[in-house]
Amino acid sequence: MFDDAFASVASLSRKLQAREVSxxxxxxFYLQRIDEHKNVNAFLDxxxxxxxxxxxxxxxxxAAGEATPLTGIPxxxxxxFVTRKWASTAASRMLKGYxxxxxxxxxxxxxxxxxxxxGKLNCDEFAMGSGNENSAYGRVLNPWDHSAVPGGSSGGSSxxxxxxxxxxxxxxxxxxxxxxxxxxxxxxxxxxTYGRPSRLGMIAFASSxxxxxLLAHSAExxxxxxxxxxxxxxxDSTSVNRExxxxxxxxxxxxxxLRIGVPRLWMKEGLDAEVAEAIExxxxxxxxxxxxxxxxxLPMAKLGVPVYYVVxxxxxxxxxxxxxxxxxxxxxxxxxxxxxxxxxxxDEGFGAEPKRRIMIGTYVLSHGYYDAYYLKAQxxxxxxADEFHRTFKSVDLIACPVTASTAFQFGEKADPVSAYLSDLxxxxxxxxxxxxxxxxxxxxxxxRPMGIQLIGEHFTEARLLGAAATWQRETDWHCxxxxxx
Ligand code: GLN
Numbered sequence: 001m002f003d004d005a006f007a008s009v010a011s012l013s014r015k016l017q018a019r020e021v022s023x024x025x026x027x028x029f030y031l032q033r034i035d036e037h038k039n040v041n042a043f044l045d046x047x048x049x050x051x052x053x054x055x056x057x058x059x060x061x062x063a064a065g066e067a068t069p070l071t072g073i074p075x076x077x078x079x080x081f082v083t084r085k086w087a088s089t090a091a092s093r094m095l096k097g098y099x100x101x102x103x104x105x106x107x108x109x110x111x112x113x114x115x116x117x118x119g120k121l122n123c124d125e126f127a128m129g130s131g132n133e134n135s136a137y138g139r140v141l142n143p144w145d146h147s148a149v150p151g152g153s154s155g156g157s158s159x160x161x162x163x164x165x166x167x168x169x170x171x172x173x174x175x176x177x178x179x180x181x182x183x184x185x186x187x188x189x190x191x192x193t194y195g196r197p198s199r200l201g202m203i204a205f206a207s208s209x210x211x212x213x214l215l216a217h218s219a220e221x222x223x224x225x226x227x228x229x230x231x232x233x234x235x236d237s238t239s240v241n242r243e244x245x246x247x248x249x250x251x252x253x254x255x256x257x258l259r260i261g262v263p264r265l266w267m268k269e270g271l272d273a274e275v276a277e278a279i280e281x282x283x284x285x286x287x288x289x290x291x292x293x294x295x296x297x298l299p300m301a302k303l304g305v306p307v308y309y310v311v312x313x314x315x316x317x318x319x320x321x322x323x324x325x326x327x328x329x330x331x332x333x334x335x336x337x338x339x340x341x342x343x344x345x346x347d348e349g350f351g352a353e354p355k356r357r358i359m360i361g362t363y364v365l366s367h368g369y370y371d372a373y374y375l376k377a378q379x380x381x382x383x384x385a386d387e388f389h390r391t392f393k394s395v396d397l398i399a400c401p402v403t404a405s406t407a408f409q410f411g412e413k414a415d416p417v418s419a420y421l422s423d424l425x426x427x428x429x430x431x432x433x434x435x436x437x438x439x440x441x442x443x444x445x446x447x448r449p450m451g452i453q454l455i456g457e458h459f460t461e462a463r464l465l466g467a468a469a470t471w472q473r474e475t476d477w478h479c480x481x482x483x484x485x
Contacts (some may be wrong), residue, residue, distance in 0.1 A: 034046055127418065
């Protein structure tokens with residue numbers, strides 16, 4: 001009987017190939033756990049018959065000798081990816097029960113590799129938030145502490161992996177939504193280079209930033225899966241024309257000779273003392289293993305938050321205009337004329353956060369304010385990207401915090417500005433389109449996990465994963481499990 005809820009993708013793959021477990025058995029096991037831990041509220045749509053059909057198809061492939069290393073491995077998808085067989089809601093009332101006529105490219109590719117979908121994961125509405133408190137379908141619990149947020153916007157993804165309800169999950173990261181929830185729940189998360197994974201079928205929030213990625217128990221698990229997920233998509237005009245690669249190839253290479261930049265000045269900004277200490281312990285570990293630690297300064301990075309909330313809201317206001325009660329989803333039941341129908345549908349369908357962002361975005365794009373806000377933000381965005389590219393001439397990767405503190409309490413950041421400010425360490429890499437990784441590096445005295453972020457130049461995912469694997473080979477923070485699961 002299979003009973004290892006926290007098994008790695010790598011070990012599941014070995015067991016499946018050796019026929020020690022079947023894909024169907026794994027699917028049934030995780031479906032049962034999802035049912036047992038419904039109170040976490042990580043899943044928005046579970047359809048066992050669809051999952052089992054995929055599992056049986058995977059078993060047939062394994063039997064026929066046509067399996068990939070991912071065939072039969074269960075995965076759950078953030079409800080930002082559209083799926084034909086599960087409802088796609090973006091955690092919004094606007095899209096309640098919406099069935100997409102096609103699968104997102106990321107979903108399709110992972111299914112083609114043989115992965116078995118367990119269902120759709122809760123998140124912040126339209127991926128707007130840092131604590132998963134903005135879902136129209138209720139908050140998600142942090143398995144480590146039920147009074148704390150699981151992070152956002154991919155809070156269902158982080159909670160599902162941390163609670164052993166899925167060995168791996170997709171997420172999306174626009175300004176930190178994979179890295180921050182990974183840090184808050186003690187899992188490993190990677191946001192690849194912007195444009196590497198297709199955006200086709202990812203419900204759009206801020207198109208110049210939205211990036212699909214993964215959350216799992218280890219860098220190795222992310223590396224094994226990422227290769228099947230990315231690659232050029234002619235159906236996405238922002239897709240990078242670059243083929244996928246073997247992201248596992250540097251996992252055993254160590255960090256000898258790697259130049260790791262540490263922006264200590266930036267790290268002074270409100271950083272919790274224990275988190276700072278945990279980060280320094282990783283830096284010391286890398287130095288001890290032959291990396292060269294370089295002091296760097298990123299003075300532009302502190303401008304990330306204001307720039308992001310201008311650019312992201314501007315793009316959101318444009319993207320969300322497609323929800324008008326005519327083409328998709330929710331339509332108000334009572335109205336006088338077409339304008340009234342649209343107004344009421346949007347008023348009743350959107351939650352407070354999307355409305356707030358639509359208003360900010362419309363304002364910064366409006367005549368008279370466009371130059372002062374939107375154009376200025378775009379210019380500063382370029383300066384932030386340039387600063388990173390200059391820095392990457394003298395370092396191979398940057399090590400810095402993911403968040404200034406551990407997971408916050410529900411309701412603690414009810415004021416939107418305080419929530420926005422919590423993204424200070426994740427946003428700069430997003431604005432520059434850089435790959436970023438978050439991995440566990442300790443448990444705080446408050447009992448909640450702590451994480452560290454690694455950022456690399458464009459297309460250096462394999463190196464980030466390799467550096468993370470070096471740490472994870474000799475430490476066990478990524479193996480810690482919350483009590484009660
Ligand atoms: N917390 C950020 C926001 O609210 C990032 C969200 C994201 O990356 N999707 O916009």
